[in-house]
Amino acid sequence: MHWHRNTARMSIPGKDVVATLYTDDLKTRLFQPLNDILAVHALMMYHKRYSCKSLFPTLSATWRPSVAPYPEKSCPAPDLYLLMQSKYVNVSVYPVDDSCGRLAGGSRACVLALAAIFGAAVGWLAWPHAIWLAPLALLLLPVLNKRHWLAPFALMFGYHLATTYGLIKGTSVFFLHSGLFLGIGFWSLSSLAFALPYLAYPYIALYFRGGGLAGGSLAGGGFGAVTATIITSAVSTILPPLGIIGWTSPWLGAVAAGPTGILLTILGIFALGCWEQKNQDIPVRLLMAGIVVFNVWLLGFAFPDLAERVPALDDMMGRPLPTAPAGWVGINTHLGRLRSNLSYIDASMELAPKVLADLRSGDKVVLLPETVAGPWLPGTRAIWRPVICWTARHPEQIVLLGADVPHGRTLRPAKGYLDALVKIQDGRQTVLPDHIPVPFSMWHPWRPQGSFRMAPFSRKPETTEIDGKKAGYLICYEQLLMWPALDLYPHGIQVLLAPANDWWARGTDIPAIQRASAKAWAAFFGVPVLFAVNR
Numbered sequence: 001m002h003w004h005r006n007t008a009r010m011s012i013p014g015k016d017v018v019a020t021l022y023t024d025d026l027k028t029r030l031f032q033p034l035n036d037i038l039a040v041h042a043l044m045m046y047h048k049r050y051s052c053k054s055l056f057p058t059l060s061a062t063w064r065p066s067v068a069p070y071p072e073k074s075c076p077a078p079d080l081y082l083l084m085q086s087k088y089v090n091v092s093v094y095p096v097d098d099s100c101g102r103l104a105g106g107s108r109a110c111v112l113a114l115a116a117i118f119g120a121a122v123g124w125l126a127w128p129h130a131i132w133l134a135p136l137a138l139l140l141l142p143v144l145n146k147r148h149w150l151a152p153f154a155l156m157f158g159y160h161l162a163t164t165y166g167l168i169k170g171t172s173v174f175f176l177h178s179g180l181f182l183g184i185g186f187w188s189l190s191s192l193a194f195a196l197p198y199l200a201y202p203y204i205a206l207y208f209r210g211g212g213l214a215g216g217s218l219a220g221g222g223f224g225a226v227t228a229t230i231i232t233s234a235v236s237t238i239l240p241p242l243g244i245i246g247w248t249s250p251w252l253g254a255v256a257a258g259p260t261g262i263l264l265t266i267l268g269i270f271a272l273g274c275w276e277q278k279n280q281d282i283p284v285r286l287l288m289a290g291i292v293v294f295n296v297w298l299l300g301f302a303f304p305d306l307a308e309r310v311p312a313l314d315d316m317m318g319r320p321l322p323t324a325p326a327g328w329v330g331i332n333t334h335l336g337r338l339r340s341n342l343s344y345i346d347a348s349m350e351l352a353p354k355v356l357a358d359l360r361s362g363d364k365v366v367l368l369p370e371t372v373a374g375p376w377l378p379g380t381r382a383i384w385r386p387v388i389c390w391t392a393r394h395p396e397q398i399v400l401l402g403a404d405v406p407h408g409r410t411l412r413p414a415k416g417y418l419d420a421l422v423k424i425q426d427g428r429q430t431v432l433p434d435h436i437p438v439p440f441s442m443w444h445p446w447r448p449q450g451s452f453r454m455a456p457f458s459r460k461p462e463t464t465e466i467d468g469k470k471a472g473y474l475i476c477y478e479q480l481l482m483w484p485a486l487d488l489y490p491h492g493i494q495v496l497l498a499p500a501n502d503w504w505a506r507g508t509d510i511p512a513i514q515r516a517s518a519k520a521w522a523a524f525f526g527v528p529v530l531f532a533v534n535r
Helices: 027-046 106-128 137-145 151-163 167-175 177-209 218-237 250-255 260-274 282-304 304-309 309-318 341-360 378-383 387-395 478-481 483-491 512-523
Strands: 005-010 013-026 060-065 082-087 090-096 328-330 363-367 398-407 417-424 428-433 461-468 470-472 497-500 529-534
Touching: 090 328, 106 137, 106 151, 137 151, 137 177, 137 218, 151 177, 167 177, 167 512, 177 218, 218 260, 250 260, 250 512, 260 512, 304 328, 304 512, 341 363, 341 378, 341 387, 378 387, 387 398, 387 417, 398 428, 398 497, 478 483, 478 497, 478 512, 483 512, 497 512, 512 529
Parallel strands: 328 363, 363 398, 470 497, 497 529
Antiparallel strands: 005 013, 013 090, 060 082, 082 090, 398 417, 417 428, 461 470
């Protein structure tokens, strides 16, 4: 009888090893899609990492001493052999020592260091001025995953360290007496938290590479890479709980090019996953390389913000963002830090006459920065009374004012606040709350007094009707995140409002990152974006 030898090489925690599966010709022809998955599970069970039965209930496995006859005399003597039996096929799997092919300790450290450097380079180049490069971090995941199981983690750790370093200075400015140490702690620990989900990347890729939908085929590696990338990146920077702090997501570069950018990124990941499949001939590898290069090139040309900065490329690189409707204005201020209730009163007394002058000049919609009015209390409302009365006489004109709206008890000092826009129209005031305020500085559940409400799963969308258009709003910190913006997608917004208060981030790249993120979502929705920022 002629035996067919099929080898699967895996990098799992602890070592790089090889499992060799022997089947006869008939079984090879009938059950080739099962070969890789059986070899992989033999390898996993050999290192006692997983239970084969828990992953594939149709298979039963038994460990026995290595005393059975080998299929071939040339077969290396295994430490153990594994009998795997399903209702389809009986096979013997021999884990083979591949010590010559394993990475030495120094080589492993070099691979991890290079992965972190690649991630940092992508993050530094992409944010905030070329975010269409950010998906390169996702494209590198299936490539580096084959080098070492920790490489995806190291790649994304380096990426987030490079994109979030502005936290060091920003934290020291916001928390005056903290010095640099608190900022360094926030920066390093948040980057670590964003990277931790990628520790599961090799296991997810392995499971979906060999399983049902694409088992053992050319598409198996691509399907596993795409699935692992989507799951780990979603946990890292999209879905709560990490989604409430997960800024500079690499997917934002693809979002900026619209649904086409997302599809191109997925196609590139799929191609690189197939590239890393073993036994690929040269034409297939060249085809996959061409797909990846084409995707990266096309993704850059699909990003509309580049057309804004380089008008000569407008026709070639796509149209810039639509302009805001006529009569819609955002007021930028330079009030700096408003430290007390008295400073908020001074700010309101300065801004209210300016807003009233804008309304008298014919502006339809006036947007002001986040929290510039401070606590929305009777004294503050009295300062804005002339504006409120004007809108009562001119109901077609609207003011959107950033304020801290008391939330909770009303007879005593407020238990907490809503970070909100107060919509002043027709003499009435409507509160438009955000869903995710800044953790630690605004939302601090360990000290409820004065904390802002956190509601990432709120059923009330961040939308409102303004001048006959459906407007969506992302208040300051929300502009950096994926989760609040995704919540706007089903509602078909026509304008995106982006008020912010960035006094604490002066001298960092955080305001530019925030602006690039908001413009990326505006490009994705195909709508204009209106900014109003306090610095």
